[in-house]
Amino acid sequence: MRIRATVVAVSGALALSALAVPAAQADGGSGDTKITKVVVDGDNTVSVSAASTKSIKVSVTATDNSGIASADEFSLIGPNYGYLSTAKPTCVKVNATTSTCSATVLVDPRVGDVFNDEAGTWYVDAWVDAKDGDYIWKEKAASFKIQRASQLTANAAPEPVKKGKTITVTGKLSRANWETHKNAGYASQSVKLQFRKKGASTYTTVKTIKTSSTGTLSTTVKATVDGYFRYSFAGTSTTPAVNAAGDFIDVK
Incomplete structure (x- = not known):
């Protein structure tokens, strides 16, 4: 399967990019053309699920005294x-330059x-042409992340429960497996158990535990007052942060 990464570049849209921007070429350009901003998918973070298509938008802002051509x-x-x-790409004028x-x-x-x-972490390589023949070619013009989409659940039981009694909060942290096209448990990850008192607006961390080998x-x-329990995962470089929906506990 890994052959895909080296073979596909000879066909379709990939071939056009490979011909226009040789992989071995270093950063370069001519004249005063500059890349001033690069944004990927709005916030430079892309979450891709296990079994659906994701459209990623890349926007590169560039400037030249003659204006940008393409x-x-x-x-x-x-x-x-x-x-x-x-x-x-389609280029939209911001101003004359x-x-x-x-x-x-x-x-x-x-x-x-x-x-x-x-x-x-991924990088954007970009080539932009100015109207006067100048151009800018920049490898790693910006960095962004493509991550395996995450899911997190929480369930507090029993409910209702008497004040002072013990409740058990279970859940599961999973993330997209891009090779099986299903979600799979994310093992050995630190996850916070959080509580929000009924009527309050914010959660407070109660303790931190780790996921099992299956996520x-x-x-x-101990049950003390009515409120919501949830799990909260801070994320990693490969997997986005996620909060479980709060599960309400009625304390009698």
């Missing part, structure tokens, strides 16, 4: 030979666009 397909480079290429060029790429794990070990969670606490 941009080549943007290359997205990730860990372990991760590679994606956008469609041809500056334009923002945007394009999208569709990512679908079901057809091998991404593999589990490619989650993490499950279980811990006990």
